[in-house]
């Protein structure tokens with residue numbers, strides 16, 4: 288593909304280390320979560336959102352109009368724009384791999400919503416295609432780049448509880464069908480609480496403890512159908528294809544362990560619970576699905592917890608896209624590497640398999656935790672002008 292950009296001469300799309308200036312972005316998928324991405328990506332000076340695509344083209348056009356984005360239309364039109372270097376893939380999980388492969392074939396880097404893929408085979412296909420194309424495929428969550436989780440991670444990495452030994456995470460809700468206007472995909476193969484919500488908790492645990500070595504789990508499905516609770520399809524019944532409750536026991540390569548519940552089967556909501564016990568104390572994290580929130584430190588022997596205010600950026604989704612854009616310009620690895628999303632997917636698939644088979648499953652992939660951000664790191668700073 289020939290690059291016709293005035294800014295970049297005749298380089299190939301994606302040869303971003305040789306380009307200068309803000310990085311061109313195209314968004315594929317103009318659904319519910321696109322507002323949050325666009326609210327941030329349209330104010331970060333290091334990226335320029337040039338085009339929004341969706342199979343529902345009027346939906347893409349409405350989002351482009353709302354957020355002041357110049358172009359909208361089909362995926363093919365988006366991929367033909369050589370000034371788009373990063374495709375932000377906000378489609379439904381079943382389309383993630385197909386859309387990412389299309390973007391790679393057009394020479395683009397990809398930032399995608401979670402999960403990376405629906406199964407290990409298509410995840411490996413995507414990982415190998417990215418390597419062959421010399422492009423990055425990174426996947427949410429980027430919540431751990433936010434002030435909340437960075438402060439909690441810093442508290443542990445500064446040695447405030449000694450060596451972290453074990454973790455407990457809980458996500459329990461009645462399920463998202465009450466508020467999401469098209470919740471069918473959240474109960475389809477590749478979603479459910481494990482694949483939809485698990486990435487936030489498992490990514491956080493990997494940042495604390497390092498890579499997972501093996502898992503065991505149980506699973507259940509409370510109801511065969513659910514009913515849409517909001518929007519034009521309210522009252523419509525749809526099938527539940529996946530377990531709506533997973534309880535997992537996770538063992539890390541370090542020898543540390545964690546217990547995690549991922550549930551759409553609890554009338555009583557209890558979400559965002561991440562507690563890490565160390566040799567000399569316990570850290571209570573803020574919600575790993577958020578970019579902000581205080582950390583609580585229970586030091587050994589202290590009667591009351593110390594509240595540690597979050598320090599860092601509180602911008603939300605899209606933060607990882609800026610980190611990727613800057614890394615591409617610098618020729619460095621970004622802080623949410625594809626290998627992290629691949630490992631987290633591998634862990635989730637392993638939890639599902641462990642529950643199905645009633646046995647422990649060894650996790651073969653691995654990844655190192657990402658380096659902590661400097662306290663003043665700011666996705667809204669202009670660094671590529």
Ligand SMILES: NC(=O)c1ccc[n+]([C@@H]2O[C@H](COP(=O)([O-])OP(=O)(O)OC[C@H]3O[C@@H](n4cnc5c(N)ncnc54)[C@H](O)[C@@H]3O)[C@@H](O)[C@H]2O)c1
Nearest residue numbers: 316317318319320341342343377378379380382400401469
């Ligand atoms: N809704 C949330 O609160 C939320 C939060 C975090 C992450 N996410 C993730 O974001 C992704 C999208 O979720 P959503 O809630 O915005 O879904 P949604 O159903 O509201 O929107 C998805 C959009 O993608 C489009 N699409 C589907 N397949 C496509 C394809 N092949 N090519 C082009 N467009 C295609 C659909 O037409 C739709 O407009 C999911 O992976 C989800 O897990 C959602």
